[in-house]
Amino acid sequence: DVVMTQSPLSLPVTLGQPASISCGSSQSLLYIDGDTHLSWFLQRPGQSPRRLIYKVFNRDSGVPDRFSGSGSGTDFTLNISRVEAEDVGVYYCMQGTHWYTFGQGTKLEIK
């Protein structure tokens, strides 16, 4: 099974400051179709998850451009250029190359 490891698990950030979450996989996520199936999800308190990023760096419709994804192979990053209050919640990376596995989650809170 592919293991997804996120860091940090807790991320206190000052409003307006940048934030970065790392996600590592135990196997390469490059698929035979040439795509890398790594997505990022945000679960706000009391809400269902929502997808922010798919295939490493593609933002979903309606996702602010302050969110960006990068990486390849086994190492990936979600960056938030300037954190806003609505960004509070738990962020999950997920691989969809070898079935589906989520990271443990990173809880972002405002300092």
Added chain:
Amino acid sequence: EVPLVESGGGLVKPGGSLRLTCAASGFTFSNAWMSWVRQAPGKGLEWVGRIRSKSDGGSADHAAFLKGRFTISRDDSKNMLFLQMNSLNTEDTAVYYCTTGLFHWVTDYWGQGTLVTVSS
């Protein structure tokens, strides 16, 4: 209009069965691959299984750790997705979500979730 609405959760005894339903609206359900994802209380997200669209074969795949206890099916005539859960144990206690969001080629939809509690 909420695209996905789960129902069927509740309290069940260990060893029991439960069938969850996800009602879809506002998009072409028959073309959509669907998944179930669960979240134990205070824990992270866990993939349960997926089902392809009929045009892509209609077959279902389930997480290996379930050991055949759960089965996903769909009724495109009713725009409904199902999760049949058998031989339930306390570790199956979770909120169960239906979602399209695991598939990058479709719009991301999640239901509000339905809570399944397995307890004697």
